[in-house]
Amino acid sequence: MSLSLIHDEQTLFSSSQDETINCWDMTTGKYWTTLHPAPLYEGTMIAEVKGLTEAQMSTLKALGGQ
Structure with missing residues (x-):
């Protein structure tokens, strides 16, 4: 698993072994989308x-x- 905080400090990306990336809104703590590899x-x-x-x-x- 890996985490990356965007410079605006409002968006967090988390990745997992299934090769997806989850996007999180740090101001609300809510997940907003999943990115899938082609x-x-x-x-x-x-x-x-x-x-x-x-x-x-x-x-x-x-x-x-x-």
Whole structure:
């Protein structure tokens, strides 16, 4: 876990092992949003790739390949 306080001292970011970042309002103590990382291969064009097994293609698609 990691914490970071923004220079305005009103916003705190906390991260966790699931790779999300939670944003907190320090003036109210309330959570206001969660940031999620983009899939590893998001937007990678894999339709014309040659030499991969079906399992490899499925894995790339699950990671965001198109």
